[in-house]
Every structure is written in C-alpha cells, then in structure tokens.
Amino acid sequence: MNVAEHYRSTLDELTRDRPGGPALSAVIAGGRRRRRVRRTAWVGAGVAAAAVATVAGVSLAQDSSSVAVDPGPSGRPSYHDFVAGSEVDETMQAAVADRLPELGAATDVYPSDWNHTEPIADFADATEWHALYDVSGTERLRVVMSEAIPGQPVEAGCDGIEQADVPCRRDELPDGSVVTRSGYLLGASTYRFLTVRVAADGFVTETLDDVQAQSWPAAEASRQLTDAQTTALVQDPTLTFPAPVHTPPSPRPQA
C-alpha cells in the first residue's frame, strides 16, 4: 500500500462511522441570524455614513435608498465574491457602489499587506485591502484601506506632495481624522488624483484615481469622478477590516 492509499484508508476508517457533525437546524438558525445582522449592519452603516458626510460638509450624490443591503433571492444587485470566506471584499464593493453608483463592477478586490503590492493568500493576515475599478477607457480607480504600520508615523498632510500646478487641500475633521486631496504626474501621460483619509488611529483609506491625459488640466477635464465623491468614499465608516491574525513584519521606513 502506498502512502496515498494508506492516508485514504486510515482517514476513511477514522471517520466512517463516527457520530457527530453540525445539525441542520443549528446551521440554519446561525445562518438566519447572520443574515439579519448583516442587513442591520448595512443599513446602520449607511445612516452613519450620511451623518459623517454631513459633518464634513460633503453633499452626497445619492439618497439613502441607495444603501446596499443583503439583496435576498430576487432583490438588489449582488457583489462578486472575490475572496471566499471573507466579507471585506463585498463590504468594499458596497461602499463604492453607494458613493459612486455610476461605476460598474469591480475588476478585482484582494487582500495584501505592507510587504506586498500583489494579493496575499491568507486574507486573515491582511493589513491592506485593494479594490480596482475601470471608470472609463482612460480612467482607473483603486480604493485602498490599510492599517497603520506599528512604530511608523503616517503622513497626514500636504507637505512634500504639493506640486506647482496641482493643488493640495487638507481638511481636519471633527473626528480627528485628516483628509487630503492632491494629485501628481504618475507616468509619461498618467495623472493621479489622490484622496487620503488618515484616521486618528492611523488607519488609512485612500482613492487613487489615475487618468490618462497629456496635461493636468486635460486630466481634470476628462476625469469622470469628483473630489466630493472620493472624499465621501474615504470617509465611509464601513471601510474597515479585521486586524490581522498574524501581523507581518513592518517594512523599513522609506528614506
């Protein structure tokens, strides 16, 4: 008997007649409870989001009926489940759909950490989450949430990022967070519109809206999203995720 057969036969023997396992009634009760909690959370988050946006002086582009709720069998549009077992990907999509209803579906949502720009395998260890959208043929949006790196201060102002023809605006909000809106030339013909919210605890929510254009004024003219929308989005209180189970090593501070 080879090792694969030994493995199979042993586990067969160990589990074949063993009693136990979850009861159907228990999982249905748990599932119903979770569905109720999720519905309540979505609606509550929408109300809280509206309150925060009002405090910050940001007018929302849509009414409260656009708050995403768990759609049920024949209800509202659903969100693609990019990361099985996690609800953060769907929460991000719901927040974006709420603030930027004109956008299509996300092209990708994934967990990452300080030491990677690409997705990581274990979402429970994520210190960042990214959601990507194609706004148009020349405009792409990336929404990022990230935990504060222990021991490293988070830049929460315009110092060092203001450029000659690109203004930077900084607002301190009553909750202690700071929102900055700025932009810079990213590549040969791509301009980035950056909106960053740094919470009092260092948690960062940002939108990186990249527009292909030959100049900053041309990029502004062709940009479809607005600063008001991205500002509302980065303040969305549902944009959060659980702390990592295992915190990865901190990257070295940039010189």
Place this chain on the structure above:
Amino acid sequence: MAKAPRWEPAYCEFFAARQRSFLRTAYAMLGTWSAAEDATQQTFVALYARWPRISPDKVDAYARRVLVNTCFAVYRRRGREVLVDHVPDRGATEEHEERLALLTALGQLDARDRAVLALRFLEDLPVVDVAQILDLPEGTVKSQTSRALARLQTALNPTRKEPTS
C-alpha cells in the same frame, strides 16, 4: 416565526449531500473531530448567509473554498499547534498504532499540504478542481501534492529521506 426563504430547500439538500464529506475534510486538515465540527458548522452558516448570491453551478467549489479558508483560519489561530485526536481503538493494536502514526505525521505537515491531500485523496477531486478551490495554478497543485506525499512518507518513516524536487 420567520418565514423560510424560497431557496432554503436547496440549501438543505446541499447540506445533506455534503455535510459528511466536509466534516472528513476538516478533520483531515485540523486533526481533531471537535475542531472539524466547528469548522464545518462555521462553513455552513457562512454558506447560508450568502446562499442566494452563489451561482448554483459554482456552489460546490465555493463551499469547499470557504471550508478550506475556515480551516486555515482555525489552524492559524491555534498557532500551528500539533493536535492529534484520540484515535478510536477498534481492536488490533498494530492498526491502532498505524492510525496514530498517520495522524501524528499529518500533524507535522503545514495547513496547505493537508488541504491538498484532503481534497485530492479524500474528496477525490481532480487537480483542476483543487486548483480552483485553492486558487493555485494546476502545476502548483501537482507539485504540492507530490511534495505533501513525500513529506507524509518521511514523517511516517523518518529514516527515509524526503526526495528533493
């Protein structure tokens, strides 16, 4: 009393069809029956909460992904602690020792190796399905299966060296 949603019978049917095999897979990954029961329950609760949004033709793969991810999370929470359940003694001492040795050897594998072995050899899933569940290229699943078997062999028989690949 809450009215049952229209899709609930389909969910119940899926539960009846898969509960046992999910429990076996979770046991193979986690090494204890109680942890396997918890992970299986969590998986089915999560499935219920999302059921209306899962495409019917993808529900099997989706459910197994949730199960495997749930087991990974349990595994991480207990900090790679090697747990070996009480092995039911059904008579022959030699068989009992063999079972215990296998579970102990499994406890020395990492979670991903255990997942690959469970999906390939307990669930009898083809490489393409395992690749989809673990979100890995098919070639990686093949090489990981081979390495996991070699590690298991080595753990069962420490005098035999693990082949390098």
